[in-house]
Amino acid sequence: MFVLKPQSGVPIYRQILEQVRRMVASGQLAPGAELPSVRDLALKHAVNPMTISKAYSLLEAEGMLERNRGRPMTVASQARNSSLLNRRLQQIQPLVEQTVLAAKQLEIGEAELVKSVRRNWENDHE
Amino acid sequence: MNDATVQAAHLSKSFGAKRVLDDLTFAVAPGDVIGVLGKNGAGKTTLLELMLGFTPPSAGDIRVFGHSSERLPGDAKSRVGFVPQQDELIDQLTVADQLRLIASFYPHWDAELIDRLCTEWGVNPKARVKSMSVGERQKLSILLAFGHRPDLLVLDEPVASLDPMARRQFLEQLVEASADGRRTVIFSSHIVSDIERLANRIWILKDGRLDWQGDLDSLKESIVRLHLRAADGVLANLEVPGALSVRRDGSFTTAVVRDWTPGSLESLTAGRAIDVQVESLALEEIFLELHR
Numbered sequence: 001m002f003v004l005k006p007q008s009g010v011p012i013y014r015q016i017l018e019q020v021r022r023m024v025a026s027g028q029l030a031p032g033a034e035l036p037s038v039r040d041l042a043l044k045h046a047v048n049p050m051t052i053s054k055a056y057s058l059l060e061a062e063g064m065l066e067r068n069r070g071r072p073m074t075v076a077s078q079a080r081n082s083s084l085l086n087r088r089l090q091q092i093q094p095l096v097e098q099t100v101l102a103a104k105q106l107e108i109g110e111a112e113l114v115k116s117v118r119r120n121w122e123n124d125h126e
Numbered sequence: 127m128n129d130a131t132v133q134a135a136h137l138s139k140s141f142g143a144k145r146v147l148d149d150l151t152f153a154v155a156p157g158d159v160i161g162v163l164g165k166n167g168a169g170k171t172t173l174l175e176l177m178l179g180f181t182p183p184s185a186g187d188i189r190v191f192g193h194s195s196e197r198l199p200g201d202a203k204s205r206v207g208f209v210p211q212q213d214e215l216i217d218q219l220t221v222a223d224q225l226r227l228i229a230s231f232y233p234h235w236d237a238e239l240i241d242r243l244c245t246e247w248g249v250n251p252k253a254r255v256k257s258m259s260v261g262e263r264q265k266l267s268i269l270l271a272f273g274h275r276p277d278l279l280v281l282d283e284p285v286a287s288l289d290p291m292a293r294r295q296f297l298e299q300l301v302e303a304s305a306d307g308r309r310t311v312i313f314s315s316h317i318v319s320d321i322e323r324l325a326n327r328i329w330i331l332k333d334g335r336l337d338w339q340g341d342l343d344s345l346k347e348s349i350v351r352l353h354l355r356a357a358d359g360v361l362a363n364l365e366v367p368g369a370l371s372v373r374r375d376g377s378f379t380t381a382v383v384r385d386w387t388p389g390s391l392e393s394l395t396a397g398r399a400i401d402v403q404v405e406s407l408a409l410e411e412i413f414l415e416l417h418r
Binding site: 006007008009010011013014038039042043045046047048049050051054098101102104105 | 157159294297298301302304305307319322323324325326342343346347350357399401405406407408409410411
């Protein structure tokens with residue numbers, strides 16, 4: 001269920017974090033859905049089991065996953081709500097930063113930029 | 127850390143006037159999978175051999191399971207497995223005989239595991255060692271080090287002669303061995319992508335010193351390539367802190383930096399109109415950058 005690329009510069013645990021967050025945010029992983037065990041995932045991708053435990057623990061700490069005694073980890077029932085807006089805003093944050101920077105370099109004022117965003121937003125909805 | 131599997135303090139080793147290892151201090155915890163990287167001649171093999179007590183340190187101290195590695199008692203020795211760079215197989219024996227010979231040293235030899243792996247890895251027990259290819263010999267060396275299920279597995283270039291299929295099977299076996307989080311694996315390899323999969327900690331040896339030791343994840347997060355873009359003139363005098371290499375090209379600058387943190391971005395731009403993109407690097411690129 002994960003696409004793991006050990007040779008990408010992004011650490012493997014972060015690849016798992018991002019993919020789980022995305023799948024939960026989009027509803028591909030519903031509350032209660034089971035995740036593969038650490039062992040299975042480690043063997044399937046031939047990666048260090050500790051890396052996967054680390055990702056699962058971080059996801060548990062942020063309330064995305066729930067640990068169940070003797071059973072696989074599952075997506076927490078509240079996961080989608082908490083992940084919805086904040087996570088998705090975080091995902092576009094770099095693009096927003098770039099846009100604001102470019103606007104400043106081009107000496108475009110805040111009001112003009114907001115207007116331009118709004119225009120694009122509305123065009124997109126037609 | 128008293129329960130360290132391996133612990134070294136100010137460890138040095140010289141051969142004659144040549145100092146091969148220079149003042150290494152480290153601790154290895156149970157469950158660690160450590161990837162040792164270094165150019166040829168960086169001292170990897172010497173380090174692993176010191177760990178195994180094959181040669182005494184010139185200065186400093188190295189301990190395995192709490193014992194000085196030169197005077198490792200028998201019960202501690204039986205918890206160590208080693209795959210040497212050059213195999214020590216006996217040409218006249220068959221695979222089965224060679225396995226039986228090594229198994230006889232260990233009361234808790236896991237014959238079932240080794241039989242299964244022989245089948246899975248395509249190692250024929252009836253073959254004579256003399257007639258085996260380099261890759262087959264390497265597989266057998268690995269099996270000999272695995273059979274007593276050691277708590278500390280030390281591997282010196284274990285996969286250099288294995289084909290991609292065999293390498294993958296070997297890696298899966300290492301995952302299997304380390305899955306319970308108690309075994310410790312220390313392996314050197316030039317196949318950086320294998321280390322990138324398996325290791326949670328990285329040692330980079332350079333000119334006999336530990337140039338970098340720490341988590342693989344932190345290494346990848348702390349050494350990054352920056353792509354900077356700004357109006358003409360802004361970048362020309364920009365100091366990039368921690369730069370390993372900088373390439374300037376008019377309004378573009380590319381720099382690889384070490385010790386990068388999320389906070390570094392703000393101090394770098396500090397109110398200036400610079401567009402910065404942070405690119406993560408594969409371990410191989412990081413290794414090359416550290417050796418520029």
